[in-house]
Amino acid sequence: MVEGGGEHPKSRGAARRAQRRGPTMEDVAEVAGVSRGTVSRVLNGAFHVSPESLAAVQKAMRETGYVVNQSARSLVTRRSGAVAFVLSEPQDRLFEDPVFNVLLRACTQILGEEDCSLVLMLASTPEERSRVIRFVQGGHVDGVLLVSTHDGDPLAAQLDSAGLPVVVCGRPPAAGLRMPYVAADDRGGARLITQYLLDQGRRRIATVAGPEDTAGGVERLAGYRDVLGRRAPARGIVRATDFSIAAGYAAMTELLDGCPTLDAVFVASDLLAVGALEALHEAGRRVPDDVLVGGFDDSAMAAATRPPLTTVRQPLAQVAAEMVEVLLRLIAGRPASSRVLPTTLVRRGSA
Amino acid sequence: MVEGGGEHPKSRGAARRAQRRGPTMEDVAEVAGVSRGTVSRVLNGAFHVSPESLAAVQKAMRETGYVVNQSARSLVTRRSGAVAFVLSEPQDRLFEDPVFNVLLRACTQILGEEDCSLVLMLASTPEERSRVIRFVQGGHVDGVLLVSTHDGDPLAAQLDSAGLPVVVCGRPPAAGLRMPYVAADDRGGARLITQYLLDQGRRRIATVAGPEDTAGGVERLAGYRDVLGRRAPARGIVRATDFSIAAGYAAMTELLDGCPTLDAVFVASDLLAVGALEALHEAGRRVPDDVLVGGFDDSAMAAATRPPLTTVRQPLAQVAAEMVEVLLRLIAGRPASSRVLPTTLVRRGSA
DNA sequence: CTGAAAGCGCTTACAG
DNA sequence: CTGAAAGCGCTTACAG
Numbered sequence: 001m002v003e004g005g006g007e008h009p010k011s012r013g014a015a016r017r018a019q020r021r022g023p024t025m026e027d028v029a030e031v032a033g034v035s036r037g038t039v040s041r042v043l044n045g046a047f048h049v050s051p052e053s054l055a056a057v058q059k060a061m062r063e064t065g066y067v068v069n070q071s072a073r074s075l076v077t078r079r080s081g082a083v084a085f086v087l088s089e090p091q092d093r094l095f096e097d098p099v100f101n102v103l104l105r106a107c108t109q110i111l112g113e114e115d116c117s118l119v120l121m122l123a124s125t126p127e128e129r130s131r132v133i134r135f136v137q138g139g140h141v142d143g144v145l146l147v148s149t150h151d152g153d154p155l156a157a158q159l160d161s162a163g164l165p166v167v168v169c170g171r172p173p174a175a176g177l178r179m180p181y182v183a184a185d186d187r188g189g190a191r192l193i194t195q196y197l198l199d200q201g202r203r204r205i206a207t208v209a210g211p212e213d214t215a216g217g218v219e220r221l222a223g224y225r226d227v228l229g230r231r232a233p234a235r236g237i238v239r240a241t242d243f244s245i246a247a248g249y250a251a252m253t254e255l256l257d258g259c260p261t262l263d264a265v266f267v268a269s270d271l272l273a274v275g276a277l278e279a280l281h282e283a284g285r286r287v288p289d290d291v292l293v294g295g296f297d298d299s300a301m302a303a304a305t306r307p308p309l310t311t312v313r314q315p316l317a318q319v320a321a322e323m324v325e326v327l328l329r330l331i332a333g334r335p336a337s338s339r340v341l342p343t344t345l346v347r348r349g350s351a
Numbered sequence: 352m353v354e355g356g357g358e359h360p361k362s363r364g365a366a367r368r369a370q371r372r373g374p375t376m377e378d379v380a381e382v383a384g385v386s387r388g389t390v391s392r393v394l395n396g397a398f399h400v401s402p403e404s405l406a407a408v409q410k411a412m413r414e415t416g417y418v419v420n421q422s423a424r425s426l427v428t429r430r431s432g433a434v435a436f437v438l439s440e441p442q443d444r445l446f447e448d449p450v451f452n453v454l455l456r457a458c459t460q461i462l463g464e465e466d467c468s469l470v471l472m473l474a475s476t477p478e479e480r481s482r483v484i485r486f487v488q489g490g491h492v493d494g495v496l497l498v499s500t501h502d503g504d505p506l507a508a509q510l511d512s513a514g515l516p517v518v519v520c521g522r523p524p525a526a527g528l529r530m531p532y533v534a535a536d537d538r539g540g541a542r543l544i545t546q547y548l549l550d551q552g553r554r555r556i557a558t559v560a561g562p563e564d565t566a567g568g569v570e571r572l573a574g575y576r577d578v579l580g581r582r583a584p585a586r587g588i589v590r591a592t593d594f595s596i597a598a599g600y601a602a603m604t605e606l607l608d609g610c611p612t613l614d615a616v617f618v619a620s621d622l623l624a625v626g627a628l629e630a631l632h633e634a635g636r637r638v639p640d641d642v643l644v645g646g647f648d649d650s651a652m653a654a655a656t657r658p659p660l661t662t663v664r665q666p667l668a669q670v671a672a673e674m675v676e677v678l679l680r681l682i683a684g685r686p687a688s689s690r691v692l693p694t695t696l697v698r699r700g701s702a
Numbered sequence: 703c704t705g706a707a708a709g710c711g712c713t714t715a716c717a718g
Numbered sequence: 719c720t721g722a723a724a725g726c727g728c729t730t731a732c733a734g
Contacts, residue, residue, distance in 0.1 A: 037721060077712085423727035
């Protein structure tokens with residue numbers, strides 16, 4: 001009863017490590033009175049296993065408190081059971097935007113239900129990017145969920161050629177990339193809200209657009225233009241430097257300066273809109289009386305602004321679910337294609 | 352030159368799996384003209400390796416594009432090179448609070464610099480909790496960073512007895528737990544801001560406290576009481592049901608109802624304060640003229656409220672750094688003790 | 703300083 | 719349906 005006992009650590013180096021070795025498959029097999037192979041079979045689907053063996057093994061697993069050693073399993077299956085969630089953004093964009101957080105949480109939850117784990121990686125710097133590449137090349141993960149909103153991201157291209165399944169969130173950051181993506185319909189949503197502002201009778205509808213190297217910056221502006229065309233007021237388009245509150249404030253200030261007669265504004269994200277509302281307030285413009293304000297995202301903040309923000313809802317939970325589904329399909333070797341999800345208008349007090 | 356080539360997948364089942372087997376240590380050893388053991392030694396510190404061998408191996412690694420197989424390594428070292436970041440919170444608290452996000456990002460970044468990866472796990476439901484336990488028991492991670500603000504969390508106790516290193520963020524969720532923690536000085540911060548409100552000449556200082564099963568709820572209220580004692584106005588303390596904007600709105604409304612003469616309020620979190628400002632605004636109270644408002648956290652939102660929020664700064668980046676340091680020490684088998692980090696007052700427009 | 707060898711705990715054809 | 723055996727790619731004493 002000394003051998004393999006957990007209570008008396010073996011002397012050969014065990015003291016240094018102090019890891020309690022749990023029961024192995026061998027132990028379970030012995031208790032169940034079957035071979036290691038049979039135990040493995042019940043673990044992996046229980047095909048070709050007699051009811052008696054099955055029961056014996058399950059009982060033995062319970063008794064011994066067996067839990068599979070993932071390293072050993074991965075070594076032979078070449079599957080890690082994990083995927084990387086890679087945030088490839090400049091630092092400053094990262095910390096503020098609630099959109100990423102919601103996405104991350106949703107992905108974690110859904111993956112967990114599939115018994116797959118999520119390892120979070122940041123890729124803001126060249127060092128971090130090379131770490132990501134080494135990591136995925138090293139077989140630590142079976143695939144990657146890439147969140148990258150800015151064009152020309154070097155990581156996307158590298159990942160694309162790394163040979164493992166990748167799905168990107170949002171419009172792919174560069175042409176010629178073969179990886180599938182899942183995106184909300186930015187352009188359609190922008191059309192929706194711009195049309196809505198028009199339908200409220202406003203005629204001088206300006207916009208605070210996002211940075212032009214981002215999908216949100218390009219697509220949402222395109223949607224705005226789809227609706228307004230030449231009816232967009234002169235100097236009615238200002239680009240924010242990033243998707244932050246501060247940038248929204250600055251852009252709105254500039255807009256009021258160049259286009260003081262505006263009576264509505266479509267702001268390309270809720271975070272920007274928070275800053276824009278601030279600027280409007282300081283300028284003495286009443287929302288919605290003087291100026292209608294429409295946002296984009298429907299993040300938690302949208303309901304808490306003064307007045308509450310009319311905005312475009314991105315179905316983030318669904319985006320997450322579809323990203324995971326596509327990635328899991330790819331990992332399983334099945335084909336999967338890109339998906340674009342519809343956005344909807346959410347009416348509140350600001351427009 | 353056929354053997355081991357990546358271009359022609361071996362026929363035995365390789366088509367199904369389609370994983371390009373990268374070069375192994377064996378390949379590197381052959382190219383370098385040394386044994387596998389020597390390659391391993393340069394990988395693990397390069398002690399007892401001659402300069403020539405070292406150079407040869409490094410060259411061979413570069414040429415072959417070798418990258419270590421973590422599964423194989425983990426199998427023998429019993430180290431995964433990863434830690435779990437476990438968010439043990441009810442769902443509703445999770446999605447909104449920026450504090451967790453900042454913490455998560457900071458931990459990911461710091462761990463990355465140590466070449467350690469972070470796997471994110473949610474533990475809101477019993478199913479998720481049991482998955483976390485199975486996961487850590489299975490040796491997937493070397494330790495866990497536990498974020499759990501509510502008392503009586505069953506997970507904390509389970510993790511505590513799981514035998515692997517755990518460090519918790521904030522006050523430990525139950526007495527008798529032996530795991531170290533890293534916390535911001537909630538009580539001291541609350542004292543700081545309450546005293547500040549007093550120093551502004553206000554005499555009827557109320558508070559919106561957090562839920563009483565959370566560290567923030569208990570400690571920050573204690574700090575408030577430390578300063579005010581019996582000078583706290585009657586019906587001047589209302590507990591929010593959780594740390595959300597909506598709860599802040601509700602609590603402030605109740606406070607105004609029960610204690611209409613209040614001239615200052617310490618709100619136990621910025622998110623709550625956003626809701627409280629809303630309620631004050633609707634009630635026609637001017638901030639800071641009629642009512643001074645102080646928050647807690649100094650999250651990104653604090654600078655964007657109207658007026659900007661005077662608040663208590665939690666040194667989250669430092670909390671993250673210390674959590675990681677403590678955990679890594681524990682994993683390395685070195686002792687480490689709990690740490691409480693000082694909080695500071697940040698003056699803005701609301702008080 | 704270095705090589706040969708054992709062993710980590712699993713899965714998976716291969717025979718029965 | 720089931721067992722025996724090979725092998726996944728590494729690390730680590732053990733001898734030299």
